[in-house]
Amino acid sequence: MPVFTRSRPSPDLKEPEDAAAGVREAEEGAEPGAAPRTLRARVAHWRAWRSRYPRAARGLWWTATVLSAVLVLGALLLPNRLDALQFNRFTRLPGEAILGAAVLPALPRRPRMAVAALAGASLGALTVLNVLDMGFVEYLGRDFNLVLDWILLDDAQSYVADSMGGTTAFAATVGVFLLVALLVTVTALATVRLAGLLARDTRRATRATLISGTAWITCSIVGLQNAGVPVASYRVADTVVNEARQVRTTLKDEAAFAKEARTDTFGATPPAQLVPDLRGKDVIFTFIESYGRSAIEDPVMAPGVGETLETGTRALAQAGFQARSGWLTSATFGGSSWLGHSTAMSGLWVDTQQRYRTVMASDHLSLTKAFRKTGAWDTVGIMPGVQKRWPEAEYYGLDNVYDAFEMGYRGPKFSWSTMPDQYALEAFQRLEHGRERDRPLMAEIILTSSHQPWAPIPTMVGWDELGDGSVFEGIEKAGKDASAVIDDSAASREEYGRSIQYSVTALTQWLERYGTDDTVLVFLGDHQPIARVSGNDASRDVPVSVVAKDPKVLDKIAGWKWTEGLKPAHDAPVWKMSSFRDRFLLAYGSTPHPSEG
Secondary structure: OHHHHHOOOOOOOOOHHHHHHHHHHHHOOOOOOOOOOOHHHHHHHHHHHHHHOHHHHHHHHHHHHHHHHHHHHHHHHOOOOHHHOOHHHHOOEEHHHHHHHHHHHHOOHHHHHHHHHHHHHHHHHHHHHHHHHHHHHHHHOOOOOOOOOHHHHHHHHHHHHHHHOHHHHHHHHHHHHHHHHHHHHHHHHHHHHHHHHHHHOHHHHHHHHHHHHHHHHHHHHHOOEEOOEEOEEOHHHHHHHHHHHHHHHHHHHHHHHHHHHOEEOOOOOOHHHOOHHHOOOEEEEEEEOOOOHHHHHOOOOHHHHHHHHHHHHHHHHHOOOEEEEEEEEOOOOOOOHHHHHHHHHHOOOOOOHHHHHHHHOOOOOOHHHHHHHHOOOEEEEEOOOOOOOOOHHHHHOOOEEEOOOOOOOOOOOEOOEOOOHHHHHHHHHHHHHOOOOOOOEEEEEEEOOOOOOOOOOOOOOOHHHOOOOHHHHHHHHHOOOHHHOOOOHHHHHHHHHHHHHHHHHHHHHHHHHHOOOOEEEEEEEOOOOOHHHHOOOOOOEEEEEEEEOOHHHHHOOHHHOOEEOOOOOOOOOEEEHHHHHHHHHHHOOOOOOOEEO
């Protein structure tokens, strides 16, 4: 035969049925019998395999087709809320799929593949965005912001490293990147496959598209629902519109907020007219991590936390202290504590990372900086959660900041928290509050033992036994492991309540032990705990208390109508956290002198 006279098979090919494949591979420049190296050779190899194993090939074809359809339809219908992951969400008619089925078969082959691949990759990216929304709603009570929130992913990685170790964080980061790349790629391939199937039989595809389109329009007009969910879906289109609106709103907000930050009610107030009614007092502002309304009112947590607050109120009263308490509505939820801190101290509503950067770069007077501006106070910060350079100290007006490495702690970490609150407070007493000084002290203290995942939790030890913190070694080892709590809602609620009890006890015992006639303590929560603990419909309220021995200090805020003691009543006044700075400055004699940028 002519074919054999032109190109004889290699003697290495021992099976006759491999001869044709060997000829094709040789013509493509491949070694006889080696794996196919070119696309044409691979296609020929696949066709040869399919002809030898038709049943297996058909099963594989159907499996790939069904999985492609499930993946694409699932991505089109996927909600962006964990509590919405229900079966009825995936039994809807996606209008975007019908539109794609109408457009793609009409395109030439190469443009069709390109458009399908781009649409599939975009759908994969949208799926990632939906998952991010789920996580952000669960942990921060809001959707992921495409413009501002990418930096928070780095913070999430740092949180995992601090809580569960660097190796776990690295493995999780690599795994997430690979999973995202795989999802985008597979979704693109699945869309290309479905587009090819539609183009293979345009008559059937057109008929099915017309039927589906008619059904979608009918369901949309009559408002047909399945278990309360509309059958006609335009989930992807709606998401794209909402994201575009959010991006536009974010960009406009950036310029508007920058202008707002340049205007300050007390920006031009002379130093002598700032907080004159607190002169001579040691004023201490303390934030308790995740100390929210849920800790006081949730049925699981409230009994223990309530008893701790009542015990603390009685003990402080015996030491001569009185307290008044109310509620503030935080600008953040579940995390991003720095947004709560900056909102309370700046008097501005700081609910995004961009707003935070704007405030930190501004001259807007912080509540703590007002004390330094007077020249009548030494100002310090106790920041056990800070483990790297912290330029924000300048905005807050802190002359000296003690971070996680500057308080002499040699004991174990408690998950994310670098040291127990009791030790941080004792270090503050040793390093600053207990020292002889020419001027009173203004301090900002951030307590971190109630930071999630709330395991292990430290316990109180004798104040004289604290030393360098080594006493906590056995306590940390005997505590619960974070992995046993972090995914268990019931356990998280219980441990969260215990952590708040610990933090409040450490703070009130410190005040009882070291407070003086001139000590004024203001303590508050920065935000509510995550939704898994506080609930999906929880408010953003946090408790705030003012404690002092001098009755004149509390008389100044009598008009606030706050509750007596450390536990605010359910119906105690609720203010936006951003209003606290101005109310505090006015209550203690500050005179407004607005500045306009």
